[in-house]
Amino acid sequence: MEKLNIDKVAKLAHVSRSVVSRVINNHPNVSEEARRRVMEVVEMHNYKPNTVARNLATQSTNQIGVLTSRIGDESLGNGYWTLLYLGIFEECIRRGYNVHLSFYSSSMKNELHELILNEHRLDGVICLNEEVTKFTADRFAEIDMPIVMVGHNPEFPEICSVDVDNYKGAYKAVKHLADLGHRRIGGIFGDQNVEETKHRISGYRKAQSDYGILVDDEVISVSSYSQKDGYQTMNKWIKEHPEITALFCASDTLAMGAMLALHENNIKIPEEFSVVGFDGLPISRYMIPPLTTIEQPTYGKGEKAAKILIDKINKYQTDIVQHNMEPELIVRKSCAPAHVKTTI
Amino acid sequence: MEKLNIDKVAKLAHVSRSVVSRVINNHPNVSEEARRRVMEVVEMHNYKPNTVARNLATQSTNQIGVLTSRIGDESLGNGYWTLLYLGIFEECIRRGYNVHLSFYSSSMKNELHELILNEHRLDGVICLNEEVTKFTADRFAEIDMPIVMVGHNPEFPEICSVDVDNYKGAYKAVKHLADLGHRRIGGIFGDQNVEETKHRISGYRKAQSDYGILVDDEVISVSSYSQKDGYQTMNKWIKEHPEITALFCASDTLAMGAMLALHENNIKIPEEFSVVGFDGLPISRYMIPPLTTIEQPTYGKGEKAAKILIDKINKYQTDIVQHNMEPELIVRKSCAPAHVKTTI
DNA sequence: TTGTAAGCGTTATCAC
DNA sequence: GTGATAACGCTTACAA
16 A cells, blocks of 8 residues: 555645645644545545654654663562553553653663753653663753653752652551561661652651660661662571561562571561561562562552653643652561560 | 754854765765864754654654553563563664654554554564564554564564574473472463463473373463462462472463462472472562572563564565574572372 | 645755 | 755645
């Protein structure tokens, strides 16, 4: 089937090129008769307007970019990322936008810049990781491209963002543990360069002090969100801090690693040790034992970020919004009342 | 900073528009002096050619699409998909291509079609799932767009594809189990609409018959790759088929679900029951116990698919290639010699 | 309601 | 080596 362009359609429908344009864009001021003739040709030949040409003419692409740094295969593979992306993607599709996804590793900064930012190809950008933002914030401001971040960053108070209430999530987790009678609760946290870590640590501390628990900085670890770090930290603490009976992990993957360490040391979960995670990833339900965790609306975060971005692109939204979503405790099988040391 | 276009650059450099075009495209036939003047302006103003306009003029976008069906959050979140995508993405970046990612759910078929296929926006497409292909194969042929599939499909012998050797992978897994003395080996497989399932089942059967093991169709299950199906099937078999002492799962996620069922029934892995998975996902290393599995080069599959596609787009590659990659057994802790029933 | 014509920012052909 | 000029396929004033 021969490829049509707007002029050929116009000729076949015996109208001018502008009439065709109005019809396919649903503009008013076109007679029923003309519309019918155009539609007939369009359908018969399955004509679709050329997006590239349309983009050039309108100076907009209806395409947004998603930027995320490649921190390592482990963290990409944990499902959080995919869910977030899915939320973004589906909201975009509903609104008639396409999404262009880019991982970026630190060695790629320059290429990224060339490829993404100055190409006039994107109407806006969502940054999934604050790391990206630091590098690009100035650029975005310079070229005046709408942007929204997933995760707040006080360094950029002028940028819209979406996040969970990290403080509240951590608080809920630790409260759950305290309610079960635990008095020695370790805390393993992720990326220290990121605002959420501060808030999760605060929530973790506050819940403890609210319950009269002594916060021991010796059992707070900040490294990365990988299983590996959960595993290593827990292994260390089993030897050095046998007094802890429970653990709050700032991600489900961290919890997964910690639980393996516990298992290898023959410490039974939840009978002898309780752990709660953070994220509510699909896999957390199938850990051994199924993980009690703080579920965050990951898909929802992506959806909301896309919503705000598209509203900004279309100028429906002009003020700065930094949106916080609600985390929720999901009780499964990894926690039990604190082990009472029944002396013989 | 005011936005430049090619004409303004030309004016500032005191040359014509065509000279500028030649310079930025590294074409020959431009004097040293002219090149220098142009580059000076380009660098000073950080001029970047408008990609959309360039695409319109060249009738190519240097953008490829990745199509994958959204089967469910669980399967998307397992890490396989992300690794595959990462392989595609990084190869594309190296070659100067951008990638446009689309999930597609069955309700979106039409929109997909509108959005992706007829927009003249993509130079080629990678399909991550055969399901997509069935729907689109004709369309692609019709509009003559290069395509490569991840996963072979004999229905489309004319389409390039990349896959692991599924037969060999399953064979290796079952051989490992047989070598350990297991004689009753269950098999849980994924998507039955997909060619790989046939090959994995053949490998599973052949290894058993090679080792003189009776293949019992009662302990072959074909459903989906989700943890849930692994969990449910194993739960059923624990009651109905207590004779099996080992299990081959066609994905790590399936194995994860099965292991939870085993755990809940107080069956010790690997002492009383062995399981081997398939995929070698990052999370498999942290399962309890760490999973022995058939690792496939997931990242490599993506990379290879992108390589073939880009070669096709550029006509470096004109013949049909259906590439098979090598799976590898990774021995961890989920298998042990068959339990010898020591009678009292 | 319709058609003409001027962009949108490039590339590519072809004289010079 | 260089510079007009015609595509590329569409949108959008503006005039009719």
